[in-house]
Amino acid sequence: MEKKKVSIVVPMYNEQESLKILYQELNRVTEPLTAYSFEYLFVNDGSTDGTLAVIRELAAADTRVRYVSFSRNFGKEAALYAGLKSAAGDYIATMDADLQDPPGLLPKMLAMLEEGECDNVAARRTDRKGEPPVRSFFARCFYRVMRRLSRMEIADGARDYRLMSRLMVDSILSVSEYNRFSKGIFAWVGFETRWLEFENVKRLAGETKWGFWKLVRYSFDGIINFSDTPIRISSYLGLFLTAVSFIAIVVEVIRALVFGDPVAGWPSLVCIITFIGGIQLFCMGIMGQYIAKTYMEVKRRPHYIVKESNIDAESNLLYNENQRTS
Numbered sequence: 001m002e003k004k005k006v007s008i009v010v011p012m013y014n015e016q017e018s019l020k021i022l023y024q025e026l027n028r029v030t031e032p033l034t035a036y037s038f039e040y041l042f043v044n045d046g047s048t049d050g051t052l053a054v055i056r057e058l059a060a061a062d063t064r065v066r067y068v069s070f071s072r073n074f075g076k077e078a079a080l081y082a083g084l085k086s087a088a089g090d091y092i093a094t095m096d097a098d099l100q101d102p103p104g105l106l107p108k109m110l111a112m113l114e115e116g117e118c119d120n121v122a123a124r125r126t127d128r129k130g131e132p133p134v135r136s137f138f139a140r141c142f143y144r145v146m147r148r149l150s151r152m153e154i155a156d157g158a159r160d161y162r163l164m165s166r167l168m169v170d171s172i173l174s175v176s177e178y179n180r181f182s183k184g185i186f187a188w189v190g191f192e193t194r195w196l197e198f199e200n201v202k203r204l205a206g207e208t209k210w211g212f213w214k215l216v217r218y219s220f221d222g223i224i225n226f227s228d229t230p231i232r233i234s235s236y237l238g239l240f241l242t243a244v245s246f247i248a249i250v251v252e253v254i255r256a257l258v259f260g261d262p263v264a265g266w267p268s269l270v271c272i273i274t275f276i277g278g279i280q281l282f283c284m285g286i287m288g289q290y291i292a293k294t295y296m297e298v299k300r301r302p303h304y305i306v307k308e309s310n311i312d313a314e315s316n317l318l319y320n321e322n323q324r325t326s
C-alpha cells in the first residue's frame with residue numbers, strides 16, 4: 001500500500017532564525033513516523049531578511065521541502081491560502097514558524113485523525129503565559145464578541161495549528177473570498193473538530209508580527225467578514241432615533257400651541273444636532289466598511305502573487321484530481 005502523504009504548511013515572514021530550528025525539529029518529529037511520507041511546504045510571505053535564501057538551501061538538499069515565495073508581503077492569511085492550495089497531502093497541517101505551535105504534537109494529531117471520527121484536529125493553548133496582559137484581555141473580549149455576533153464557535157486560544165483531512169482542506173479552498181479570516185472559515189466549513197490542548201510556548205526567535213493595532217484591525221475584519229450584526233445595529237439605531245424624534249416633534253408642537261414659543265433652547269438644539277450627526281456618521285462608517293469589503297471582493301484580485309517556487313502547479317492539480325477520483 002502506498003504511504004499516506006502529510007503536508008506541513010508553514011507561513012513565514014522574516015523567520016530566518018526560527019526556520020532552521022523548525023526544520024530540525026520537524027525532522028526529529030517526523031522521522032519515527034515511517035508509515036507516512038512528508039512534505040514541508042514553506043510559504044515565504046515576502047520576507048525582507050534571509051528567509052528565502054535559507055528555504056532555497058533546504059530545498060536544494062531535501063526534496064521534501066517545497067516552497068512558494070511571494071512577490072511581496074501579502075499577509076499570513078494569503079500565505080496560508082497559498083500553502084493549502086499547493087499542498088498535495090492526504091493530511092495537511094498548518095503551523096507557525098516560530099515553534100509556538102510545537103511540532104511534537106503532530107504524532108498525536110495524526111493518531112486522532114486516523115481514528116476516523118473527525119476531519120480536523122486543532123491545537124488550543126490553555127493559557128496565554130508570556131503574553132502582555134493587555135493583549136490577552138482584548139483577545140478574550142474579541143472572542144466573546146465574535147461568538148455572539150457571528151453565532152459561530154470560534155474558540156478562544158485556538159491557534160492556526162491544525163491537522164486536516166483532504167476533504168476539509170478542499171472545502172476551505174472552495175471558500176475563495178479575498179478578505180480571509182481563517183479562524184472563521186475553519187468554523188464555517190463545519191466538520192467535526194477535536195481539540196488538543198497545550199501550554200503556551202514563547203516565541204523562539206525574532207518577534208511577533210502582530211502589533212496591537214494590527215490585531216485590532218484584524219479583529220474588526222473578523223467581525224465584519226462573519227457577521228452582519230453591526231450593520232443591523234446601525235439600522236435599528238436609526239429606527240429608534242426616528243421614533244424618538246417623531247415623539248419629540250409632537251411634544252414640541254403641542255407645547256408651542258399651548259404655551260407659545262419662548263425662544264430658548266439653543267444649547268439643547270446644538271446637542272441634538274451633533275448627537276444625531278455623530279450617529280449618522282457612525283452608521284455610515286459601518287456601511288462603508290461593508291462596501292469596502294464588497295469592493296475588494298468584486299475586483300477578484302488574486303490572493304497573492306508568486307515570484308518563485310519549486311512546485312509545479314499543474315502536476316499538483318493532477319495529483320489532487322487523482323486523489324479524488326481514485
Ligand code: UDP
Nearest residue numbers: 011012013045075076079096097208209210
Ligand atoms: N506571518 C506571515 N505573514 C505576515 C505575518 C506573519 O506569514 O504578514 C507568519 C509568521 O512568520 C509566523 C506566523 O505567521 O509563522 C505567526 O506570526 P507571529 O508568530 O508573528 O504571530 P503570533 O504568534 O504572535 O500570533
Ligand code: MG
Nearest residue numbers: 096098100203
Ligand atoms: Mg508566533
